[in-house]
Amino acid sequence: MDEFDLIEEFFTRPARHAEVVLGVGDDAALLTLAGAANTLAVTTDTLIEGVHFLPSAPGFDVGYKALAVNVSDLAAMGACPLAFLLSLTLPAVDRRWLAGFRDGLFALADAVGLDLIGGDTVRGPLAVTITALGTVAPGTALRRDGARPGDRVYVSGLLGEAALGFFLRAGRLSLPPEFQESVLARLDRPWPRIHEGQALIGIASAAIDISDGLVADLGHILKASGVGARLDLRRLPLSDAYDAAFPTLGYDPALVFGDDYELCFTVPPERVPALAGVASRLMCGLHYIGDIVAGAGLTLHDGQGAYTPARAGYNHFDDAGSL
Amino acid sequence: MDEFDLIEEFFTRPARHAEVVLGVGDDAALLTLAGAANTLAVTTDTLIEGVHFLPSAPGFDVGYKALAVNVSDLAAMGACPLAFLLSLTLPAVDRRWLAGFRDGLFALADAVGLDLIGGDTVRGPLAVTITALGTVAPGTALRRDGARPGDRVYVSGLLGEAALGFFLRAGRLSLPPEFQESVLARLDRPWPRIHEGQALIGIASAAIDISDGLVADLGHILKASGVGARLDLRRLPLSDAYDAAFPTLGYDPALVFGDDYELCFTVPPERVPALAGVASRLMCGLHYIGDIVAGAGLTLHDGQGAYTPARAGYNHFDDAGSL
Incomplete structure (x- = not known):
């Protein structure tokens, strides 16, 4: 359970x-x-x-x-x-x-x-x-259940930074010195995307924060909305620090570790121009990573074929393992 | 601290x-x-x-x-x-x-x-x-800071029942069988005085719930209101079970143990008739136990002289002892 x-x-x-x-x-x-x-x-x-x-x-x-x-x-x-x-x-x-x-x-x-x-x-x-x-404002809150087939899937900021910080502190990863302070700060003092969330009102059809990992949290949007999604892993926003560690880590920490506190949200195609309008006023980037599709479930691909992460996300009562 | x-x-x-x-x-x-x-x-x-x-x-x-x-x-x-x-x-x-x-x-x-x-x-x-x-309703909530000299001090229900239940379960008190179920129920499943609280709006000048004991919680009203109080211990509402245990326990459990979740409240003299009017509709008794006075601090008397309990009330970071 x-x-x-x-x-x-x-x-x-x-x-x-x-x-x-x-x-x-x-x-x-x-x-x-x-x-x-x-x-x-x-x-x-x-x-x-x-x-x-x-x-x-x-x-x-x-x-x-x-x-x-x-x-x-x-x-x-x-x-x-x-x-x-x-x-x-x-x-x-x-x-x-x-x-x-x-x-x-x-x-x-x-x-x-x-x-x-x-x-x-x-x-x-x-x-x-x-x-x-x-x-x-009444009726405007961003919920999990509003994603529709054809909507684009976005994330704010960078993914996997908290994972890098965690692995670095645990001695399970070495990083060039210039990257160490930044990933530990992202783990210990994440900046909540409060301005971004407010800017997305009237634009995003669904939103969630990435506390349990992108796969798990986007999964909540998919389940609540009754839709599926297809993501292109090459579009995941990864830092230079992550790029440096990519040969060791691969995509999984960015997909399933969690603790990033970025927003994952969906935007109907007709509102993409409005999104571009607000994006320029925000402190962090907003990154298009895939699309909502009819059906159920999340599929990931990296240009060479389908990709499956080793586990789905952080879960307090899942004994399958911990990162 | x-x-x-x-x-x-x-x-x-x-x-x-x-x-x-x-x-x-x-x-x-x-x-x-x-x-x-x-x-x-x-x-x-x-x-x-x-x-x-x-x-x-x-x-x-x-x-x-x-x-x-x-x-x-x-x-x-x-x-x-x-x-x-x-x-x-x-x-x-x-x-x-x-x-x-x-x-x-x-x-x-x-x-x-x-x-x-x-x-x-x-x-x-x-x-x-x-x-x-x-x-x-705006402006009507019962607060701790409204007690004034001359107000009467009341408590709802019975005091010390949770203490009796706690001592009974701990094997530190024996009680006649007919009292045991009742005091354990009061400890484990206190009935919050939600109807009483609402009925006291417009009548009580200050109120608090007795979670840390009457002395400590009435003390919060006195401090917030900048007044003192004088209580007559003979007026404390004690059950037949408490009376049976009184020779062993004395007044202290009713004064300082806490966990009773009764209300302690103050009523200006001119609203005492209104209190009598609502009291008849409530499930528990409301008991006049003393008076608010000018100055600061709480004095207790039992008809024979001043009384001082062994300790003031439950407090999580007071190492002086626990009941």
């Missing part, structure tokens, strides 16, 4: 309140209160020591990343950040670590405009759960 | 968004979106195995209680339950335990009208974080 089956089997039920526009199963839930000018997007994510970060991770990085993964979910809905709640489980009070954690947390909160409005602190194994709230 | 100092030192900053009506430091935060007919109350609480519940606790009780402690925070604001998010950290997938957890969770969700709208499942030490959202 994987974590998505678990959620579907045990925790998916129809909502009864009219305020609930979208419940379990997207990057964030959507609530529209009576009379409100905006819809509320709400998401929650947990980071656990030893699972999501090393026991040696600096407090700054843990605070930053715990918020970043939630902001990334708001970004994938096209929402504007509003506020967040923090539940912090600590084995003991280490003031120096806590000061770093707070600084990392608030550095990102200030950069994206999120107010800390509540939380809980308890004693236990180190873990951070954040719930983030954002706003989006 | 206790958990409240920790929050104040590290995580309390003024909010910048106009939507934030009330931030860190009450039972729930309050957000009012532009145009919305209702204000949103948002709260989050975490339960950890080995801290908040025993490793042997049935899934049903863990699911029920994890939601109940959050609903109790909505109750303390007078809010109407709307929706919740669940972050569940599991060491492994135990389908039987999970089915029980789900049943306990949804039993309470259905009873109070909460939709599950999102969440996260990760692998790690067993822990549950829930974020609950409710609605309340």
Whole structure:
């Protein structure tokens, strides 16, 4: 049983309140209160020591990343950040670590405009759960279920950078010195694509953030939309650092490792000119990597034939292995 | 450093968004979106195995209680339950335990009208974080900072029942058989005072839920309101089971143990008749236990003189001891 089956089997039920526009199963839930000018997007994510970060991770990085993964979910809905709640489980009070954690947390909160409005602190194994709230105009949020055959598939930024950072830190990869700082920064302090998500409103037909890997996350769009996709691996946006490691790594880390927090989204052909119009205003590139097709499932090709990655993506209750 | 100092030192900053009506430091935060007919109350609480519940606790009780402690925070604001998010950290997938957890969770969700709208499942030490959202008419939420000298202090229901259940299960207390089921039920499946909270809108000047014990939680009202209080211990609502154990326990479990999830609230003298009017419609008794006074601090008396409990309340980062 994987974590998505678990959620579907045990925790998916129809909502009864009219305020609930979208419940379990997207990057964030959507609530529209009576009379409100905006819809509320709400998401929650947990980071656990030893699972999501090393026991040696600096407090700054843990605070930053715990918020970043939630902001990334708001970004994938096209929402504007509003506020967040923090539940912090600590084995003991280490003031120096806590000061770093707070600084990392608030550095990102200030950069994206999120107010800390509540939380809980308890004693236990180190873990951070954040719930983030954002706003989006009613009916405009980017969802997973809007992709249609003929739409183009895009990703923002670069893929596989977090994988490079992880392998480098684990001593399983050597990289030229000039690339090392950049890939570790992408792993530890990903920049959520909040401006890109908002710019895609009215343009993208579906969107998701790449937290579990492109194959798994695009798979969620395909399943929710009832469509398939065909990607050309030669179009994957890979950095010079990745190119340097490509003979060792091949495509898989860019496809299945996850932790990149880029956006994967689909755009109907008639809106591609509009996409080109907004792309020039964004900080990261938007890359056309393939097309939505009728049917189901994802096919990958590299110009020489079909390609199958070794595994599908990060999954907390899949014992098949971990990278 | 206790958990409240920790929050104040590290995580309390003024909010910048106009939507934030009330931030860190009450039972729930309050957000009012532009145009919305209702204000949103948002709260989050975490339960950890080995801290908040025993490793042997049935899934049903863990699911029920994890939601109940959050609903109790909505109750303390007078809010109407709307929706919740669940972050569940599991060491492994135990389908039987999970089915029980789900049943306990949804039993309470259905009873109070909460939709599950999102969440996260990760692998790690067993822990549950829930974020609950409710609605309340703008400007009417029950807060901690409204108590004034001359107001009466009340509590709902019975105090110390969870303590009796805890001591009974730990083998540190014997109780007549006819009382055992009731006190264990109060510990494992507290009924949040959601109807009482809503009925107190327009009547109570301040309110809080008793999760950390009456002394600690009333202390939060006193600090936030800048007032003191004087309580008559002979007025504490204690059950027949508590009376049976009183020679062993004295007043302390009712004052400092916590986990009762009753409401403590204050009422201005001119609204006491209105309180009497609503009290007859509620399922639990509302008990006058003392008065708000000018100054600071809480004084307790039992008719024979001042009384001081052995410790102040449950606190996660206070190493002074645990009950």
